[in-house]
Amino acid sequence: MQALTDEERAVYEWQMWTRDFGEAGQQALKNTTALVSRVGGLGGPVCLELAAAGIGRLIIAHGGNLKPSDLNRQILMSHEHLGTPRIEQAKARLLALNPRLEVSAVASNISKENVDRLVGEAGIVFDCAPLFEERFLLNRACVTQRKPMIDCAMFSMEGQVTTIVPGETPCLQCIYPEIPPGWKREFPVFGAVSCAAACYGVMEGIKHLSGMGASLKGQMLYFDMRNMTSYRLPLQRRPDCPICSQLWKVSPP
Amino acid sequence: MQVTMRYFGQLRHLAGRDEDTIHLETGVTALSAIRAAMAPYGEAAALIVMDASGALRPSLMVLINDAPIDKETPPTLQSGDIITLLCAISGG
Numbered sequence A: 001m002q003a004l005t006d007e008e009r010a011v012y013e014w015q016m017w018t019r020d021f022g023e024a025g026q027q028a029l030k031n032t033t034a035l036v037s038r039v040g041g042l043g044g045p046v047c048l049e050l051a052a053a054g055i056g057r058l059i060i061a062h063g064g065n066l067k068p069s070d071l072n073r074q075i076l077m078s079h080e081h082l083g084t085p086r087i088e089q090a091k092a093r094l095l096a097l098n099p100r101l102e103v104s105a106v107a108s109n110i111s112k113e114n115v116d117r118l119v120g121e122a123g124i125v126f127d128c129a130p131l132f133e134e135r136f137l138l139n140r141a142c143v144t145q146r147k148p149m150i151d152c153a154m155f156s157m158e159g160q161v162t163t164i165v166p167g168e169t170p171c172l173q174c175i176y177p178e179i180p181p182g183w184k185r186e187f188p189v190f191g192a193v194s195c196a197a198a199c200y201g202v203m204e205g206i207k208h209l210s211g212m213g214a215s216l217k218g219q220m221l222y223f224d225m226r227n228m229t230s231y232r233l234p235l236q237r238r239p240d241c242p243i244c245s246q247l248w249k250v251s252p253p
Numbered sequence B: 001m002q003v004t005m006r007y008f009g010q011l012r013h014l015a016g017r018d019e020d021t022i023h024l025e026t027g028v029t030a031l032s033a034i035r036a037a038m039a040p041y042g043e044a045a046a047l048i049v050m051d052a053s054g055a056l057r058p059s060l061m062v063l064i065n066d067a068p069i070d071k072e073t074p075p076t077l078q079s080g081d082i083i084t085l086l087c088a089i090s091g092g
Helices: A006-016 A022-030 A043-053 A086-097 A115-121 A132-145 A191-210 A245-250 B010-015 B030-049
Strands: A033-037 A057-061 A102-106 A124-127 A149-155 A158-164 A219-224 A229-234 B002-008 B019-023 B060-064 B082-087
Touching: A006 A022, A022 A191, A033 A043, A033 A115, A033 A132, A043 A057, A043 A086, A043 A124, A043 A191, A057 A086, A057 A115, A086 A102, A115 A132, A124 A132, A124 A191, A132 A149, A149 A191, A158 A191, A191 A219, A229 B060, A229 B082, B002 B010, B002 B030, B010 B030, B010 B082, B019 B030, B030 B060, B030 B082
Parallel strands: A033 A057, A033 A124, A057 A102, A124 A149, B002 B082
Antiparallel strands: A149 A158, A158 A219, A219 A229, B002 B019, B060 B082
C-alpha cells in the first residue's frame, strides 16, 4: 500500500482530523480505484468530490458531447466547450483540481462489452447512470465480482442513495427487479438536488473504504429537498433474485 | 378507518402532493387501498404501480409503517397505517 507524501498530508490535513478517519483512512482512499458511470449531474459531482478527497484513481465512462441542457447540473463542464466530448472536459477539470489523481477516461457509456473489464479494474463502483439498463449491467458485474456499489439516484427534488455489498446486502435487482415502466430519459432536475445525492453517495463510499461511521448497507436514504424531509427505508433481499441469490447460498444472511 | 398513503419518486410528481389520507372500510387490503389511492391520478400513475392484471409491480417498493411487505400477499390494513409507495428512479 502506497504511503502518503508530505504534499498529500498538507492537502488532506483538515479531513484527516475527522474522527475515525485519520491517516489510515486517507491512505485507503489513495490506494483505491473508483469506477464512476457517467460524469453528468450525479457522476460529475461524485468525481469532483472523490478527486477533492484524494481518491487514487478514477475510471470515468461517458459517451457523447456537451449540450446546452446539460449545463444546469453537469458541474465538470463549461459553457465554452459546448458541442465537444464531455469525457475530455471531465478529465481536464478533475486533474486541474487534483493533479496527483490518475484518471482513465472512457469515451463511451457502460455497456455489455466493457462492463466486466471496467468493474474488474475498480475497487468500488459509483452507479450514476440515467438508464436502468446501465445500472443493471453494473449491478450484475459488481455482484459477480463481489465489488461494492454505491447507488445514487435522483428525480425532481428527490434523491435516493444506498450501499450495495454483494453477499451482505440486497442488490439493485432485489430492490428493483424490473426496469420500471414510465421512466423517461429526460426528467425534471435541479443541479443542487443531483449534487446532494452525489455527495451522500461519495460519503458512503469514503465510509466504506475507511471503515468510518455507519453506512447505508441494507437501507436506502430517501430525501426530498422540496420540504427537506428524509427517511431511511429498510431494503429486503429477494430469495429468488436472478442476480445475487446464488451468493446467499454460499454465505447466508 | 383512515390510512395515510405516502408517495416517493415519480408518484409524488404525478400526484402533485406528498401524501393522501384515505378513508376505507375496515378489513381492506393494502392492494385495494393502493388502487383506490391511485384512481384520481390517471394512467401514468397506474402504470407505475400496477401491471395489466392489476397486481402490484415488482419495481414498486411498498412499506407499511416502514416495514416492507410481500407484494404477492398484501396484508389487511389497520386504521392509522402509513403506506409508503416508492417507485424506482435513476436520474443522472
